[in-house]
Amino acid sequence: MNVPHDHINPSPAINFNILPITSRIEKHHLFIGNCDTIELASSFGTPLYILDEVTIRQKCTEFLTEFQKRYPNTTVIYACKAFINRSMASLLKTEGLGLDVCSAGEINIAASVQFPSDKLYFHGNNKTVDELALALKENIGCIVVDNLYELALLSDIATKTKKKQDIMLRICPGIDPHTHKYTTTGTIDSKFGLHISTGQAEEAIIRAISAPNINLVGLHCHLGSPIFETAPFKQAIELMLEFAAQMKSKHNLRLLKFSPGGGFAIQYKADSPSLPIADYAEVITSTLIKKSYELNLDPPKLIIEPGRSIIGQAGVALYTVGSIKEIPEVRKYILVDGGMTDNIRHALYNAKYEAIVANKAGQEATERVTISGRACESGDILVQDITLPRISPGDIIAIPSCGAYCISMSSNYNMFFRPTVIVVNNGKARITQRRETIQDIMRRDVLMDTN
Numbered sequence: 001m002n003v004p005h006d007h008i009n010p011s012p013a014i015n016f017n018i019l020p021i022t023s024r025i026e027k028h029h030l031f032i033g034n035c036d037t038i039e040l041a042s043s044f045g046t047p048l049y050i051l052d053e054v055t056i057r058q059k060c061t062e063f064l065t066e067f068q069k070r071y072p073n074t075t076v077i078y079a080c081k082a083f084i085n086r087s088m089a090s091l092l093k094t095e096g097l098g099l100d101v102c103s104a105g106e107i108n109i110a111a112s113v114q115f116p117s118d119k120l121y122f123h124g125n126n127k128t129v130d131e132l133a134l135a136l137k138e139n140i141g142c143i144v145v146d147n148l149y150e151l152a153l154l155s156d157i158a159t160k161t162k163k164k165q166d167i168m169l170r171i172c173p174g175i176d177p178h179t180h181k182y183t184t185t186g187t188i189d190s191k192f193g194l195h196i197s198t199g200q201a202e203e204a205i206i207r208a209i210s211a212p213n214i215n216l217v218g219l220h221c222h223l224g225s226p227i228f229e230t231a232p233f234k235q236a237i238e239l240m241l242e243f244a245a246q247m248k249s250k251h252n253l254r255l256l257k258f259s260p261g262g263g264f265a266i267q268y269k270a271d272s273p274s275l276p277i278a279d280y281a282e283v284i285t286s287t288l289i290k291k292s293y294e295l296n297l298d299p300p301k302l303i304i305e306p307g308r309s310i311i312g313q314a315g316v317a318l319y320t321v322g323s324i325k326e327i328p329e330v331r332k333y334i335l336v337d338g339g340m341t342d343n344i345r346h347a348l349y350n351a352k353y354e355a356i357v358a359n360k361a362g363q364e365a366t367e368r369v370t371i372s373g374r375a376c377e378s379g380d381i382l383v384q385d386i387t388l389p390r391i392s393p394g395d396i397i398a399i400p401s402c403g404a405y406c407i408s409m410s411s412n413y414n415m416f417f418r419p420t421v422i423v424v425n426n427g428k429a430r431i432t433q434r435r436e437t438i439q440d441i442m443r444r445d446v447l448m449d450t451n
């Protein structure tokens with residue numbers, strides 16, 4: 001399956017780095033996992049999300065290999081928020097990854113496929129009492145505590161239920177990873193984590209060490225996402241380990257586990273390449289080894305939390321073109337049958353994508369268009385200003401790099417139904433999430449007596 005892309009790309013206009021690794025163009029049709037996307041669109045309807053199993057599994061292997069060959073004591077946990085359902089959780093279990101879960105919903109998905117609970121890390125900046133209680137009941141391996149309030153709540157619940165819970169503390173290091181403001185999480189003005197600068201991080205360490213039902217095993221930080229550079233990781237690791245060394249000498253902190261989070265970038269645009277996973281692995285592991293040695297710390301277990309970089313490239317969204325609206329000398333809108341309700345990333349933070357006319361792939365690109373959805377919002381844009389082959393109603397638009405943070409952030413705005421998600425592999429397509437129906441929506445709608 002790992003055919004070098006330049007051997008199968010007949011068209012210089014299509015950049016295969018943004019497509020699943022099994023993609024190819026044949027007779028101007030886009031194929032993924034040996035399936036013709038035009039046939040998939042007609043069998044399953046659109047909007048349709050296609051996930052390429054080979055790409056997902058390959059990314060899992062790449063993360064494990066690149067980190068563990070440099071630093072054997074690494075655990076890779078997948079950030080479920082990128083996209084999760086039962087099939088995905090099962091697949092990750094077979095690939096040997098753990099999970100970063102951040103809600104009761106995600107804990108329940110993991111439990112439903114008997115995901116090993118010691119490989120679950122529970123995140124979140126405002127976990128509820130019920131969620132913390134559920135985490136203890138499910139014997140979650142580690143809770144990543146975000147603030148002092150949560151530490152007190154957890155300590156209380158653990159005492160009442162006579163459990164001793166492993167925790168890491170999420171530290172806010174005050175480092176800018178140079179990504180969108182809305183997806184930056186480790187700078188000073190952040191709702192996430194315990195700040196070193198305000199003394200809260202130290203206070204949490206003191207309280208956690210003295211809490212009888214809490215077992216503090218390490219420190220965590222997550223800078224933001226997507227991060228296209230390695231320098232912020234180096235900076236964060238150095239700062240975090242220096243802090244850990246201080247806390248060791250002052251409070252006898254044992255740094256058994258350490259996580260610099262996730263946030264590894266993928267390529268969305270043809271002209272904005274992302275770094276290979278190996279580059280992140282090299283900087284993270286070499287900094288960790290060097291700094292631990294310098295500070296006389298025992299090298300901790302390394303926890304890596306990729307989400308987007310496992311599933312992002314594997315996903316392609318398909319839409320059918322409906323109406324086309326041309327405003328002379330202003331803009332030509334290509335209106336498709338999905339939009340911000342299945343992919344809110346452009347509307348939310350101006351995310352940029354490429355697009356391919358899946359039934360005219362590789363044909364000469366002649367017109368400048370904007371691809372827009374059908375929600376009642378002018379901001380419902382998927383791709384702004386892109387040059388594509390001439391498009392007609394009924395054509396199928398494919399948007400690559402859609403595996404992460406699209407379906408997981410989708411909504412029912414305008415009472416649209418969330419799309420079907422299929423997994424393709426070796427010429428077979430299987431539904432992993434069926435299209436929502438009016439019955440799904442009606443099931444939670446309660447008709448009140450209004451007389």
Ligand SMILES: Cc1ncc(COP(=O)(O)O)c(C=O)c1O
Nearest residue numbers: 079222225262263305306307308
């Ligand atoms: C704590 C934490 N870890 C990992 C991730 C995963 O980020 P990404 O999907 O960009 O790898 C996130 C994303 O928001 C996060 O909040």
